[in-house]
Amino acid sequence: MNFSPQEKETFYKLIAARRDVRSGFLADEIPKDVVEKVLQAAHQAPSVGFLQPWNFILISSSETKQKVKKAFLKANKTEAELFSGQRKELYENLKLEGIMEAPLNICVTCDTTKDSSNQLGRSAQENMDVYSTVCAIQNMWLAARVEGVGMGWVSIVHQQEIRTSLKIPENHKIIAYLCLGYVNEFKENPELETKGWNERLELKDLIKYEHWN
Amino acid sequence: MNFSPQEKETFYKLIAARRDVRSGFLADEIPKDVVEKVLQAAHQAPSVGFLQPWNFILISSSETKQKVKKAFLKANKTEAELFSGQRKELYENLKLEGIMEAPLNICVTCDTTKDSSNQLGRSAQENMDVYSTVCAIQNMWLAARVEGVGMGWVSIVHQQEIRTSLKIPENHKIIAYLCLGYVNEFKENPELETKGWNERLELKDLIKYEHWN
Numbered sequence: 505m506n507f508s509p510q511e512k513e514t515f516y517k518l519i520a521a522r523r524d525v526r527s528g529f530l531a532d533e534i535p536k537d538v539v540e541k542v543l544q545a546a547h548q549a550p551s552v553g554f555l556q557p558w559n560f561i562l563i564s565s566s567e568t569k570q571k572v573k574k575a576f577l578k579a580n581k582t583e584a585e586l587f588s589g590q591r592k593e594l595y596e597n598l599k600l601e602g603i604m605e606a607p608l609n610i611c612v613t614c615d616t617t618k619d620s621s622n623q624l625g626r627s628a629q630e631n632m633d634v635y636s637t638v639c640a641i642q643n644m645w646l647a648a649r650v651e652g653v654g655m656g657w658v659s660i661v662h663q664q665e666i667r668t669s670l671k672i673p674e675n676h677k678i679i680a681y682l683c684l685g686y687v688n689e690f691k692e693n694p695e696l697e698t699k700g701w702n703e704r705l706e707l708k709d710l711i712k713y714e715h716w717n
Numbered sequence: 718m719n720f721s722p723q724e725k726e727t728f729y730k731l732i733a734a735r736r737d738v739r740s741g742f743l744a745d746e747i748p749k750d751v752v753e754k755v756l757q758a759a760h761q762a763p764s765v766g767f768l769q770p771w772n773f774i775l776i777s778s779s780e781t782k783q784k785v786k787k788a789f790l791k792a793n794k795t796e797a798e799l800f801s802g803q804r805k806e807l808y809e810n811l812k813l814e815g816i817m818e819a820p821l822n823i824c825v826t827c828d829t830t831k832d833s834s835n836q837l838g839r840s841a842q843e844n845m846d847v848y849s850t851v852c853a854i855q856n857m858w859l860a861a862r863v864e865g866v867g868m869g870w871v872s873i874v875h876q877q878e879i880r881t882s883l884k885i886p887e888n889h890k891i892i893a894y895l896c897l898g899y900v901n902e903f904k905e906n907p908e909l910e911t912k913g914w915n916e917r918l919e920l921k922d923l924i925k926y927e928h929w930n
Contacts, residue, residue, distance in 0.1 A: 505903065506865060507862075507863045515860070516860075518728060519758045548735075552872060554907055556923070560924050561926070561927070561928065583837070619915070623799050624808065625872045625873055627792070627799060628874055629873075641848075642852040642856065649720075650725050659765060660842075661841055671929040671930055679848070694767055702766060707753075707756055710771060713774070714776055715882075
């Protein structure tokens with residue numbers, strides 16, 4: 505199965521148009537079949553030993569979201585203290601999550617005890633099941649974008665609080681807490697770039713040949 | 718920027734057609750502009766704090782590949798000992814890497830000390846820079862597939878041996894060692910599925926609502 509020049513172009517357009525969305529979520533519910541497509545894309549990610557170690561918790565109740573939002577606010581306050589002066593001011597003006605506004609939140613976990621006799625591909629590098637799960641999340645991000653759904657990854661929250669709120673068993677590692685919803689627009693560039701938090705690096709400066717030096 | 722029904726279809730076709738490729742690599746060199754496209758896709762991945770913490774080491778010398786292959790063989794032998802009976806026989810008959818045959822190997826690293834004053838998004842979850850790098854790798858996988866290039870992730874190798882062979886500084890975490898090359902065919906299903914190593918799970922069994930139970 506080959507891809508035509510036009511199909512390649514579609515793919516690169518998508519890669520460039522994907523954004524980490526934290527604001528502008530619309531209240532419209534995401535139809536079930538669209539959510540299903542996004543999760544099916546995740547489920548087709550590569551996984552070490554074909555483990556498929558992921559689970560997806562779909563959250564739409566305000567009560568649960570409120571708990572996570574509270575945990576975010578706490579971690580956000582602590583994180584803000586790491587910065588000072590103009591940088592702190594900029595940090596405090598960034599919108600870093602859309603927990604309450606996004607109609608759908610999804611927590612993605614990785615079962616670290618799954619199929620424990622199947623150590624294929626992870627006896628030398630034990631994090632491979634976690635990495636498989638992150639690959640699944642990137643598939644979700646792209647699938648959401650192609651559907652016009654914005655997705656944001658909320659990492660400013662302590663995992664123990666998510667674990668307690670969602671009653672996640674200890675053997676399941678929390679990998680991501682995601683916010684999803686339709687948006688009116690996807691920004692042309694990452695917000696952290698346009699607002700001057702950090703600069704886009706040149707790819708050529710990140711490539712090495714044969715070995716590090 | 719919206720995606721048409723046909724463009725969506727292209728994306729889902731790609732998601733389904735991507736494979737972890739370990740055999741069937743052709744010797745043909747991958748043109749520079751194609752390698753560049755794959756790396757540009759990686760570089761457009763989301764990154765915490767817009768860190769872009771990744772580096773890419775492009776390896777084509779047989780001498781270097783040979784060192785990594787040797788490290789693979791050692792780890793592969795140790796891993797095989799974890800299985801017994803029919804399972805061990807099946808393991809030993811799996812082709813788990815294409816280090817020597819693939820014309821291009823790429824080692825992807827994550828700079829864990831990059832921009833250390835920029836802790837946005839990772840003061841509560843410290844692995845976020847690593848996860849960003851894995852997102853970049855999934856972008857590479859899809860970009861390679863759209864270009865007709867097979868890519869495989871070799872995780873049966875101890876990272877210290879890669880570090881030594883490629884002279885990677887201690888502050889850069891090794892995330893993946895990848896093999897890339899054109900292939901005659903992409904298998905319809907994952908090899909670990911068709912060879913009976915593991916079964917495809919039902920997505921519906923992996924979804925939970927509101928909380929774990």
